[in-house]
Amino acid sequence: MALTLPPLSLYIHIPWCVQKCPYCDFNSHATHKNSSQTVGNTIPESTYIACLLDDLKQDLHYVQGRKIHSIFFGGGTPSLFSAKGIQQILSGVQSLVELKDNCEITLEANPGTVETEKLASFIQAGINRFSIGVQSLQAEKLQKLGRIHNANEAINAANLAQQLPINSFNLDLMHGLPDQSLQDALYDLNTALDQSPPHLSWYQLTIEPNTLFGSKPPILPEDDALWAIQEQGHQLLTTNGYQQYEISAYAKPGHQCQHNLNYWRFGDYLGIGCGAHGKITLANEKRIIRTEKVKHPTGYMDLAKDYLFESNEISQDDLAFNYFINRCRLMEAIPHDEFSAYTGLVIDDVSEFINQATSKGFIDSHNQHWQVTPLGHRYLNELLEMLI
Template sequence: MSLQLPPLSLYIHIPWCIQKCPYCDFNSHAVKQGIPEQEYIAHLLADLDQDLKLVSGRTVSSIFIGGGTPSVFSAEGISQILHGVQQRLSCSSDMEVTMEANPGTVEAERFAGYVAAGVTRFSIGVQSFQTAQLKALGRIHDCDEAIRAAQLASSLPLNSFNLDLMHGLPQQNVQGALADLQQAIDLAPPHLSWYQLTIEPNTAFASRPPVLPADDTLWEIQQQGLALLQQHGYQQYEISAYAQAGHQCQHNLNYWRYGDYLGIGCGAHGKITLPGRNTILRTVKIKHPKGYMEISRGYLDSQEQVLAEDRPFEFFMNRFRLLEPCPHSDFSAYTGLPLASIELAIASAVQQGLLHNKPQHWQVTDKGARYLNDLLTLFID
């Protein structure tokens, strides 16, 4: 079977932030001696130039500017980036352009400038509305700044905005977690990312672990929080993503549907389908800003082909994060493999109650969603 082209997105990484949070394992670097904004923009666009050959003739359906904290860049800088992208790539007329922002870097004039530059959606990293929790998480904003940021986003001519909120925070109880969630809901964001704090390797929390809630508390937070979200019209469509009708994040949907994406900037990852070569290519850019901006080195740190035997696991690792049905046809189209190649794994998943196998699609069961790792291991060759 031959590969088919999925939709294409673009990820742009801006690696700087005001300070590194102790739970963060993203490629972010605290500002020490100013940000080389113009130099970095030039490198971003040169990086994109080198990747254009991989996506010739294709149209970008979404852009996500992540970090770090992209809102440490000026509105003029973001405008330069987006204008440069549009000069180089065909972009859909209804393209979603998301930009991450932190409440501690939000100013009304600056946000309006980002919208004028072409941003259609903000993702605001609130994490908590409680002063003690914000301090424990190393955040630079306070509760009032978080509320003002959401109110400002609501007042702008955006298509949507997201609030990023954590639960399972150090020594957090059920009441505290639900109070945070209720405050977020009261601000009426069209989209909420609500997820549990996890301790990741190579972070400050990994070196000095905080005391986290017990498992039964975490379960109670999850169950009561889900009920609260549903009560206010938020529908869960992915493990940690909740949206009002019509406000799902299109960029992330493309990731989870095993779509393609170019990745430019420090440490950015890309996935590109090349049907003529029956190849799925993964790329990673140089991680550290200093190395990335050394012209003599180029921008690519590594690239590898996704082997045929690894494609089922990769496909379902992304696709089964979504609560929507997964069409059988998508598997063959985006992996280039016949359904017969996974029939034993599918049969085992159905037998274990992890998956429904319908005539045209698969649907993860409630048990499968809860034991997702067990489901996914069935597709490891």
């Protein structure tokens, strides 16, 4: 079956941060460490920007006539860059590829690295949405998470975002933290809600390999406590007018993150910057590929080498899994037509999976769509294992 080109987003990775958090497994590099690319605790901003735009130029054949649906600056801590640098990146992007009207442009920001003037400058540079990494609003928890900001700085950053002329902003909040009680978690959530963020990412801390927490795991809440936190937290969010549209994302009506929606709907995205990942549909060739750029800033900015680390085609056997591992995180229905258009598969290709998932109460099957049930979202890993 033919493939349809989905919307195309752009992810821009800024790899530097002030210090590495013990739970973080993202491709990030602390600026306080000496290296050949950091001098006097500074970031090689202009060199990196030139490489980003050159990286994008090399990926332009993946655009295939589409406009950019959304842009997301992730990291690391993108707010360490100057507003002038962000503007240079966005101007360079727009000189190479067209943006759709009202393109959502998000910048991740650490509360410890922003102030009124800098946030306003980012908006003048073209940013229309901020994602502020709060994680917790209690001093003890922030210290255990290795965060460089305090609770007051987090609240101030949210207040600033509330007052600025932007489309939306997100607060990133974690639960299931070391030694966190139900009362602790609900305090964080209530304090975050007092700031009236249009969007709130509320997700459970997981211990990842190759992190400090991975080598020295902290004591986390028991499963029963985690479930109580999730259940009561969800009730608190919905009572306050937030709609859960993804496993770990809540928003006021009209404020869902468009970049994340495109990602979870199996849309395409270009990934530029060191370690950035991309997913691209090549409709004429009837195949879908995933790309990954060189991981370390030193190697990425070595102009004698290619930015691309590797490119792999998603095999026919893995297409359904790749689609559903994304799509099943969303609360919305999964249209049959979209599944076929974005994967090239037909309904019969997944009939065994759907029948098994339906029999367990994980999915409701309808004439034109599938719907993951609350039980399916609770046992999402078990649901997806049926495709392996």
